[in-house]
Every structure is written in structure tokens, then in C-alpha cells.
Amino acid sequence: MWAYYNGFVSPADLELATSVEILLMVALGGRGTLLGPALGAALIVGLKNLVSVYTHRWLLILGGVYIGTIVYAPEGIVGTLRQWTKGEGAMGTKAVVVVSMVLIAIAGAGSAWAQKGPIKIGVIAPMSGGAAQIGKDMTNGIAMWLEENNQTITGRKVEVIIEDSQGQPNVALTKLQKLVESDRVHVLVGEVFAHIGYAMAPKVEEYRIPMLYPVIAADDLTQRKPARWVVRTGWASSQPSHPFGEYAAKTLGYKKIAVIGIDYAFGWEVVGGFQKTFEENGGQIVQKLWAPLNTTDFAPYLSQIKRDADAVFALMVSISASRFPKQYQDAGLKAKLPLIGGGTTFDEFVLPSLGDEAIGGISPLIYSAALDTPTNKRFVTEYRKKYGKVPSYFSETCYTSTRWINEAAKAVGGDVENREKFLAALRRVEIPDAPRGPVKLDSYGNPIQNIYVRRVEKKDGELWNTVVHTYPAVSQFWKYKPDEFLKQPVYDRNFPPCKHC
CATH class of the missing domain: 3.40.50.2300 (Response regulator)
Structure with a gap:
């Protein structure tokens, strides 16, 4: 379990999490009857769905329930009920103990969560040179979404680290290395130019860190040369x-x-x-x-x-x-x-x-600031108030990409440290009401x-x-x-x- 939640074991390699859940379902419900595991399954699924909304440490909580069950109610709920109806056990006391164990586990998970620190987003964009306005539009989109959401994602503060690529592939690669190795970001967002996207993709694969491409449109990144750790949230060059x-x-x-x-x-x-x-x-x-x-x-x-x-x-x-x-x-x-x-x-x-x-x-x-939809009209109005100009497609894709990160983080209970889980969640995101309209990924990883x-x-x-x-x-x-x-x-x-x- 320790290896699983710390990202050393991928669920694609070993289904540790599923095995633990099944074991707990049987232990909690009780052995010897079909009713016991069925009851345990209902309780565990419900508990998991409830708790994972608030913390990524749901396995720790389930572990607490498991320990409490084994120590204080080894016969499970069905067995304990049977003993209680026969006058053989103090079911109420055992229930209180098990519930107490769950609450302690939740408190412990909350403490661990508080120590996690901010979610770090590394942004690589041309903040100087001929494409500087594009870089500004990109970072404006990110900043606007975060401002609207109290600078948090799934309850965790967000730290955005912006690096200027100067529109040069070698500079972009140097900045990427810094963000991953020195700043230890959880997710990357960037760049603009297709040739830089092609240059960065192998390095992103080497680091095994999720990177969103809200602007880079190089076709083959989602066609003949797909990059597993790159998630395109913008478009493919030939798509429009x-x-x-x-x-x-x-x-x-x-x-x-x-x-x-x-x-x-x-x-x-x-x-x-x-x-x-x-x-x-x-x-x-x-x-x-x-x-x-x-x-x-x-x-x-x-x-x-x-x-x-x-x-x-x-x-x-x-x-x-x-x-x-x-x-x-x-x-x-x-x-x-x-x-x-x-x-x-x-x-x-x-x-x-x-x-x-x-x-x-x-x-x-994929976007026009003139789109006559409630979502886009609000987006354009607020963007103009904040930045004094209409948003570009660069603004919209980066605004939507920040929401994309939030949706994926919610899906994994905020566990962005587990890169495999987080990457899988990023690829499952669907946004029905982005300013540009509905967006979801095809099986190749490109937005429809x-x-x-x-x-x-x-x-x-x-x-x-x-x-x-x-x-x-x-x-x-x-x-x-x-x-x-x-x-x-x-x-x-x-x-x-x-x-x-």
C-alpha cells in the first residue's frame, strides 16, 4: 500500500488497490455467506466515493477500517450481528470502536493532506520576443481561472512557476529541466510552436510527468508519433x-x-x-x-x-x-x-x-471571442475587465486547460503526486461547457x-x-x-x- 500511494507501483502493473478493497469488503461484511461480502462491498464503495472527494488518502482510511475490523470485529458485520442476536457479543461497543478507527484514519489523512503543500504548475511560454503577446495571453488565461477559484485546486493552494522559452527550442528544454528537477512541479503547461512541441515531447516522456499542450498543434503528437505523457487540450494543426x-x-x-x-x-x-x-x-x-x-x-x-x-x-x-x-x-x-x-x-x-x-x-x-453562448459571454466580459482586451484562443485554451487540471485532480482526490493516476485522469476529462464549447479527447488523445x-x-x-x-x-x-x-x-x-x- 505504501508503494502504491507514493507512486512507486502503478495500478497498470499491479492492481494493489483493487485487491485491498476486495479483501476489506470480505473482512468488513463477514465471511461464510454471500450477504457479508455484498454488504461490505456496498459500504466500502460508498465510503470510498465519499472520502475520495475530500482527500487522496482514501486507501489509508480503508486501511484503518480494515485494522479496526480485524482487531475488534473479526467476524465482520454479519458475524457480529449473529453473535449479538445470540447475546454473545457487545456489538454496540465493537461498532463504536470501528467507527472511532475510521475517524482517526480520516484525521490522519487530513493531517497528511495538510502537509502536502501546494500543487505546482510549471508554465513554459514565450514571454519575450516576437511571440510575447501569445505568452501573455496564455498566462492571463491560467491566472484568470485560478483567481476565479481562490487560487486552489481540490482545496490545495496552487503555485504557478512561469518560465520564458523566448520561442527557442533549446531554451524551452532547459526551462523544462529546471521546472521538473529543481522546482519539482506536478504538471507542465506550454509551449506555442510545433517544432518546440516535437522537441519537448521526448524529454517529457523521459521524465514521465504530465504535460498539457494547450497551443502546440503538431499533428503527429496525437497521430503517428503519440507521446503518452503529453495531453493535448488545444487542437491538431490540420484539424480546422x-x-x-x-x-x-x-x-x-x-x-x-x-x-x-x-x-x-x-x-x-x-x-x-x-x-x-x-x-x-x-x-x-x-x-x-x-x-x-x-x-x-x-x-x-x-x-x-x-x-x-x-x-x-x-x-x-x-x-x-x-x-x-x-x-x-x-x-x-x-x-x-x-x-x-x-x-x-x-x-x-x-x-x-x-x-x-x-x-x-x-x-x-476552435474559438472565437464572438461566440454567442452564456459561458463565453461571461468569459469575454470578465477577461476584458481584467486585461482590457478580448481573449484570444491562446487565452481560452489555457483558461480551459487550468480547469482541465482541476477536473483531473478532483477525479484522483487531489493525488497529483501519483503521476500514473493523474495522467489517466487527465485523459478522461470531458468539459461540456468550455468557452469554446464542448471538448473531449478521442482515443488518440486529441480534442474532439x-x-x-x-x-x-x-x-x-x-x-x-x-x-x-x-x-x-x-x-x-x-x-x-x-x-x-x-x-x-x-x-x-x-x-x-x-x-x-
């Missing part, structure tokens, strides 16, 4: 692009589209998902241009865009998203070629820095959630992503069978090939 490719062909009626994207894994995967479904629905990708991460001058690329396309699909991130729409308009392209794109091109993190050049931009994503097609509009002098269409409960595999989908390569710079370029 699959329905949007169909939307661009069927609803917007585009036949030929030119693409410009940021040249790294996230950009390739967003573009790849769009290209696959757009071309399957009769469209043609006629050009692909790739700009390096953090590009701020797009003039060399804008001059190359094919003018005979029906529209341009742009995938921008970080500082590039704040520069591209204005340069696109200044190049005289907006009036000729409608601009659509990946969700981060027009996300709320960048809208405050844009002007009328963004109006009309259409993009898909709504995808919103959004159009940038100006309302009362402010830019908003108005929702024009909703695709409910979208999987990372869209309409494809997972086993068939996974036979194709991960989307990259050259896949799907540009057959019409």
Missing part, C-alpha cells in the same frame, strides 16, 4: 483546415487558390490539411510560397503571388500575423484576391494591432470539438471574428477513417504535392 478546405470549395466557391505560409511544421500541416480537402472537393492549389518564421517583410513574396487565382490562403503566426494583412493591402492585392487563412492569421491576439485591412478575412479555428468559420468584422470600432458557420464535434481525422488516414505521411512542405503549381 479539413472542414475549411471543403467550405472554401463548396460555400465560398473558389476554384483556384494561391498559398503563402510560414515555413515550419505548423505551417505545413495547416496548409496540408486545407489543400487535401479543398482539392478533394474540386479546387486546385496553384501556388505555394513559404516564408521563414518571424518574417516581417513580405514584399518579395507578395510580388510572386499569382494574380489569376480566385483567392489567397495565408498561414501567419506570431509577429508575422501583425504585419502581413497591411502589407497585403498595400500591395493592392486585397481588392483583387480575397484573403482567407489559417486561424492564427486573424486570431484575437493580433486583431487589436490590425486596422481595416483585416476586415473580411475568413479563417477557421467544434470548428468555427469566422469572418473579421468591425463592430463599435473594434475588430471581431464573427462566426459564420459551425462544424460540430470535429475530429482530427475529419471524415476519414483513422487507420486509413494514418497510412498517408504527415503533412509537410511537399505533401500533398502541388500538382497544379
